[in-house]
Amino acid sequence: MKSTCPEQNITLIKQANIYPDRGLLTRTERNERAGHKSGVIWLTGLSGAGKSTIAAGVEKELFSLGYQVSVLDGDSLRAGLNGDLDFTIKSREENLRRAAEVATLFADTGHIVIASFVSPHHKGRQFVKSILRENFYMVHVKADIEDCVNRDPKGLYKKAMDGKIANFTGVGQSYEEPQDADFTIDTSKNTVEASRDLLLNFTQNLFHL
Amino acid sequence: MKSTCPEQNITLIKQANIYPDRGLLTRTERNERAGHKSGVIWLTGLSGAGKSTIAAGVEKELFSLGYQVSVLDGDSLRAGLNGDLDFTIKSREENLRRAAEVATLFADTGHIVIASFVSPHHKGRQFVKSILRENFYMVHVKADIEDCVNRDPKGLYKKAMDGKIANFTGVGQSYEEPQDADFTIDTSKNTVEASRDLLLNFTQNLFHL
Numbered sequence: 063m064k065s066t067c068p069e070q071n072i073t074l075i076k077q078a079n080i081y082p083d084r085g086l087l088t089r090t091e092r093n094e095r096a097g098h099k100s101g102v103i104w105l106t107g108l109s110g111a112g113k114s115t116i117a118a119g120v121e122k123e124l125f126s127l128g129y130q131v132s133v134l135d136g137d138s139l140r141a142g143l144n145g146d147l148d149f150t151i152k153s154r155e156e157n158l159r160r161a162a163e164v165a166t167l168f169a170d171t172g173h174i175v176i177a178s179f180v181s182p183h184h185k186g187r188q189f190v191k192s193i194l195r196e197n198f199y200m201v202h203v204k205a206d207i208e209d210c211v212n213r214d215p216k217g218l219y220k221k222a223m224d225g226k227i228a229n230f231t232g233v234g235q236s237y238e239e240p241q242d243a244d245f246t247i248d249t250s251k252n253t254v255e256a257s258r259d260l261l262l263n264f265t266q267n268l269f270h271l
Numbered sequence: 272m273k274s275t276c277p278e279q280n281i282t283l284i285k286q287a288n289i290y291p292d293r294g295l296l297t298r299t300e301r302n303e304r305a306g307h308k309s310g311v312i313w314l315t316g317l318s319g320a321g322k323s324t325i326a327a328g329v330e331k332e333l334f335s336l337g338y339q340v341s342v343l344d345g346d347s348l349r350a351g352l353n354g355d356l357d358f359t360i361k362s363r364e365e366n367l368r369r370a371a372e373v374a375t376l377f378a379d380t381g382h383i384v385i386a387s388f389v390s391p392h393h394k395g396r397q398f399v400k401s402i403l404r405e406n407f408y409m410v411h412v413k414a415d416i417e418d419c420v421n422r423d424p425k426g427l428y429k430k431a432m433d434g435k436i437a438n439f440t441g442v443g444q445s446y447e448e449p450q451d452a453d454f455t456i457d458t459s460k461n462t463v464e465a466s467r468d469l470l471l472n473f474t475q476n477l478f479h480l
Contacts, residue, residue: 086331095334122295125304130339132380142402143372146365156355163352164373171341171382193351 092172096130099269100169101197103261104190106181106240108232109218110210111203112249112257113178119258120176120265129269132168134161135178149229158186162193169197174269182237199268201261202243206250207232301381305339308478309378310406312470313399315390315449317441318427319419320412321458321466322387328467329385329474338478341377343370344387358438367395371402378406383478391446408477410470411452415459416441 093099105113117133124131136157140147144160147153158181165175181187191198210232211219222230229235245264247257302308314322326342333340345366349356353369356362367390374384390396400407419441420428431439438444454473456466 086327087334091334118295125296125300132376134376142375143369160352160369164376166351167341167343167373168377168380171377173380 089170089172092170093271096172098129098174098271099197100130100172100174101269102165102169102175102177102194102199103265104165104181104187104194104198104200105176105178105203106187106200106243107203108205108207108210108237109180109230110213110215111205112254113180113203115254116203116247116249116258116261117176117178119254120261123258123262124174124265127266129174130172131174131176133176133178134165134168136161136180139164155186155189158190159193162190166194169194174265176265180231180237182231182235184238184240187240197268199244199264200240200242201264202240202246203257204239204246204248204250209250298379298381301379302480305381307338307383307480308406309339309381309383310478311374311378311384311386311403311408312474313374313390313396313403313407313409314385314387314412315396315409315452316412317414317416317419317446318389318439319422319424320414321463322389322412324463325412325456325458325467325470326385326387328463329470332467332471333383333474336475338383339381340383340385342385342387343374343377345370345389348373364395364398367399368402371399375403378403383474385474389440389446391440391444393447393449396449406478408453408473409449409451410473411449411455412466413448413455413457413459418459 222233431442
């Protein structure tokens with residue numbers, strides 16, 4: 063039996079003869095052990111806005127402070143779990159769906175997940191939000207497109223502007239700025255360290271038990 | 272650019288413009304914090320052999336002892352991440368591939384993962400092994416098919432024998448007993464508690480720092 067998600071191209075199969083079992087441990091027990099709540103901070107923003115840098119910095123600081131924390135990012139997932147996906151609209155949506163499901167698994171296991179994905183469209187972000195049911199926060203890592211193009215840490219804007227990458231977000235494809243972000247960090251106005259500390263404080267406030 | 276895995280139907284895409292970043296934390300740092308190594312115990316065996324029961328029991332015991340541990344099982348993944356997959360040969364392989372990739376993510380984050388999947392064929396288990404590069408152990412949870420049919424905890428053998436499930440492992444489809452398992456637990460000869468303790472001891476011996 064197949065059904066298509068509303069507004070999504072992904073076909074989910076209504077599974078018969080499946081008996082999901084959450085095991086003997088609860089998320090609450092895991093949170094009590096860790097000493098903090100678990101959940102997901104989802105960073106959205108242009109390539110070059112600083113998502114991965116901020117995510118790695120916050121992960122390291124939180125780990126030093128004793129938190130259970132992990133980072134999920136688009137490029138790392140595409141090197142493994144999502145290695146079968148290309149960059150068509152359908153594959154991009156599937157990329158986000160899987161990322162959200164993996165983030166759920168980590169959050170259920172007691173982790174604070176810093177997820178770093180361009181996630182350029184409102185529809186896709188809403189889809190992610192619908193999968194992550196609790197302790198989910200959308201953070202916009204905002205930067206002027208000119209700054210992103212100048213930084214161009216992976217050389218992708220250059221390639222896109224040379225016509226070597228089609229539909230690159232910010233060049234051939236639009237980025238819809240979120241109107242419903244729980245927090246916004248402007249890396250055109252803040253240093254890397256200041257941006258990291260803003261997210262660190264935001265996260266600690268949200269996840270203390 | 273596309274390539275097909277040898278002996279597998281899954282098409283992996285050679286990703287261009289992808290820059291995987293393992294972040295600032297190493298697996299070693301995470302292992303030192305946790306006080307133990309991380310890796311994957313992969314339980315293979317017939318439905319009803321006791322994989323999920325043993326996995327949940329070992330998870331609870333290890334957690335009580337202070338370990339970072341999590342369970343991945345087929346039914347739970349099919350309720351989320353693998354909800355787009357059916358039971359064709361190709362989908363079953365993709366189910367295992369994603370499970371192995373998620374297990375890798377958890378192991379990299381410091382967890383001992385108890386993965387519980389029927390994984391009936393040698394070829395599929397070899398594929399899993401090729402993805403999980405370090406600290407990977409295959410454990411055969413073995414039981415006589417008659418015992419599995421009598422236990423039938425999910426009522427699936429009955430459905431399969433009534434012709435309501437096609438290609439059910441042990442009824443319409445073969446289970447290839449592993450010749451290369453790192454450990455075998457025979458639940459036709461051991462109680463649930465004894466089986467759990469066998470896996471608990473096996474795991475603790477392997478993952479101490």
